[in-house]
Amino acid sequence: MKRCVLKAVMTMAFIFSLNPAAESAPAYGTKMPEKKQFFFGGQTHFVFERNLDQNRGTLSSTQHLFLISYGLLDWLSIDLKGAGGDVEQIPDNGNEIDYPAFVGGGYGFRIKLYDQDQKKAVFGFQHISIHPESIFVNETKHKTVLDDWQLSFLVSQEFRRFTPYMGGKWSRMDYIHWLNDDRERVKSDLSRSFGLIVGVDIPLTEKTWLNIEGQFLDVEALAASINFHF
Numbered sequence: 059m060k061r062c063v064l065k066a067v068m069t070m071a072f073i074f075s076l077n078p079a080a081e082s083a084p085a086y087g088t089k090m091p092e093k094k095q096f097f098f099g100g101q102t103h104f105v106f107e108r109n110l111d112q113n114r115g116t117l118s119s120t121q122h123l124f125l126i127s128y129g130l131l132d133w134l135s136i137d138l139k140g141a142g143g144d145v146e147q148i149p150d151n152g153n154e155i156d157y158p159a160f161v162g163g164g165y166g167f168r169i170k171l172y173d174q175d176q177k178k179a180v181f182g183f184q185h186i187s188i189h190p191e192s193i194f195v196n197e198t199k200h201k202t203v204l205d206d207w208q209l210s211f212l213v214s215q216e217f218r219r220f221t222p223y224m225g226g227k228w229s230r231m232d233y234i235h236w237l238n239d240d241r242e243r244v245k246s247d248l249s250r251s252f253g254l255i256v257g258v259d260i261p262l263t264e265k266t267w268l269n270i271e272g273q274f275l276d277v278e279a280l281a282a283s284i285n286f287h288f
Contacts, residue, residue, distance in 0.1 A: 083164060083184035083206050084281040086137055087269055088214040088223050089259050090168055090180065091129035091287070099125035099269075101139075101283035103186075105206075108231045108277045109247040115149035117233055117246075119188060119204055121162065125283060133170040139163060143188040145204050147233060157190035157202055164206075176216035178223075184208050192236075201236040210255060221259040228252055229276050250276045 084103055091097045103121040110116060121143030127135050141162035148154045166184035173179075188204040207230055214223035228251055233244040253276030260268040265287040273279040 083166070083186040083208050083229075084271055084283075085182055085184060085208070085210040085212060085225070085227065085255050085257070086125075086127070086166075086168060087221070087257050087259050087271065088170075088178040088180045088212050089221065089267070089269075089285075090133075090135045090170055091127050093129045093132045095129045096288050097125070097127040097285055098288065099283045099285035101125055101269075101281055103143075103281040104279060105231075106278040106280070108279075109250060110233060111245040111247050113150050114233075114244050115147060115152075117204065117231060118146045118148070119143050120159070121186065121188060123162075123164070123186075123283075125285070133173075135168050137166045137168060137182075137184065139165070139186070141186065141188065143190065143204070145188060145190045145202055145233075147202070147235075153195075155193070155195070155200055155202075157193060157200070160189055160191045162186065162188035162204075178212075178214045180212045180214075182210045182212070184210065199236070199238050203234040205232040205234060207231075208253075212255060214259075219261050222256075223258070224254070224256045226252065227255055227273075227276070231277065246276075252276060 101123045105119040108117045121141050123139045123141040126138045129135050142159050143162050144159040145157040164186035168180050168182040171179040186206040192201040208227045210227040212223050212225035214221050231246040235242050254274045257271030269283045271281045
């Protein structure tokens with residue numbers, strides 16, 4: 059079974075790497091629901107800076123997300139989220155564009171590759187799409203969608219009551235921009251697509267825990283969530 063799962067992971071990773079629309083999102087950590095169990099949570103995700111390709115400036119965003127994870131199998135979970143968030147785009151030359159917060163959402167999955175002796179290894183795919191409100195600048199309509207994707211591989215080790223984890227990822231965050239009816243997709247800096255994830259799960263009660271996660275190298279981002287097991 060594990061060998062089949064590993065082959066599936068490698069195949070999916072190859073497919074996503076060929077997808078030109080595929081891009082950073084919180085990775086959830088290595089704590090996964092068992093079969094037919096649910097996790098619920100609330101999360102805030104700060105994207106402090108993400109460089110765009112061809113010296114097109116940077117992106118930042120603050121997102122608030124409602125999380126649901128469901129265990130399809132003991133080693134496979136589906137992760138869904140509803141979101142609201144804003145977007146700020148700062149060009150290298152020009153004025154900053156601030157899009158007020160509005161709706162968004164995301165989805166993903168995680169596959170447990172190893173779980174023994176309080177050690178875990180998890181492969182995941184995550185996606186977030188943020189649709190802030192459009193704005194008008196000098197009677198010109200600006201509209202945007204923030205597309206944020208990643209593939210991640212995490213390992214963790216329980217330490218007393220805490221579960222720190224770390225890993226690597228491949229990600230891309232695109233700035234899809236409409237100037238009136240003209241649409242343009244600006245990719246994130248393709249030379250900074252590989253990043254580092256460091257996080258920790260901190261138990262608060264038997265069925266409640268705090269997750270804190272930072273992301274570096276490809277993006278400067280921080281996420282924190284309160285999670286519940288039902």
